[in-house]
Amino acid sequence: MSKFKATQRVTASFAATAAALIGFQAQADDHAIDLTGKTVEWVIPFSETGGSAKWANFYAPLLSEALPGQPTVVVKFMPGAGSTKGANYFQGQEYKDGTLIFGSSGSTQFPYLLGDPRVKYEYSDWNVVLASGTGGVAYLTPELAASMDGMDATPLQGTDFIYGSQGATRLDLVPLLAWEMLGLNVEPVFGIKGRGDGRLMFERGEANIDYQTSSSYLKGVTPLVEAGTAVPMMSWGALDDDGNIVRDPTFPDMPTFKEICEATPSCETSGDQWEAWKSFFIAGFPAQKMVFLPAGAPEAAIATYSEAFEKVKARADFAEISANNLGKYPQMTGAKAKGALKSGTDVPQSAKDFVVNWLQERYGVSIK
Known part of the structure; x- marks a missing residue:
């Protein structure tokens, strides 16, 4: 093949590609809604x-x-x-x-x-x-965090915790159920309008345990950690391709709830309670x-x-x-x-049934 013909073919190929891209963009533009001035x-x-x-x-x-x-x-x-x-x-x-x-x-x-x-x-x-x-991080006051035995939460089981909560049927059920599985006595103060309000309770000393989603933790809690007024306890973790809970990529040096649970003798990572927690964690994060x-x-x-x-x-x-x-x-x-x-928006019925019963027994919340 002559250099001239090869050049023609390459040029034609580039032209065809460019025309296709222009055509695709024109088609996208034709179908796009215009929000100018709105x-x-x-x-x-x-x-x-x-x-x-x-x-x-x-x-x-x-x-x-x-x-x-x-x-x-x-x-x-x-x-x-x-x-x-x-x-x-x-x-x-x-x-x-x-x-x-x-x-x-x-x-x-x-x-x-x-x-x-x-x-x-x-x-x-x-x-x-x-x-x-996203992910989530639970954190404590420095004094309480220092009482943990490595990742074993057993030394915290005699502490009375206060937590600012939006409600037990909200995303807060993930931390509330996790803390109960660890044997912690966490008393929620229901009715706050956002997790940021829970953080403010912690900052004012009205709560001694809290959790935030990752974006709020990065912006609102990291400064507290740097100032020495808050210490991370655990993240909820993330899912790998096989559905296993692994460390959160945003907080790779932080243990997951699963790790803390495995290190705490009274907590189990199997059974109905664990499956319910994991199902709602997957649905929520x-x-x-x-x-x-x-x-x-x-x-x-x-x-x-x-x-x-x-x-x-x-x-x-x-x-x-x-x-x-x-x-x-x-x-x-x-x-x-x-x-x-x-x-x-799709959780196994067994997990729903467990949580509905738990909400009734633990908090007197009846869902009808």
């Missing part, structure tokens, strides 16, 4: 002090840049009833022009899973465009936060938001800034986001 309202069903607030405030300006027309993205906080107030509000909204999105959390998923009568929302009506995994468009959203709107979040993830600085703000967790769109939604 304001997108991002409803968060918690207070402005918790992990969901930090997650949404991190993404909001990046999403604004990535959406067609670069609309203003405003985070609106709607706390109440452990997040069911905001979720019920969103359920009552229909798609109009792509200017309303909703951010859920595990504390929104758990009442749904448990059949809480206050839940008027249905996840299958909504359209997921982003799913964010690997797919802990999600972004939705309301019922009736057309494919064009779903694609526009999914592509915008993909564009955010493709930023050269995203790995660094997301690790600093959210931790090192998957940020999922498309089919992976739908898979995460399924894992976050």
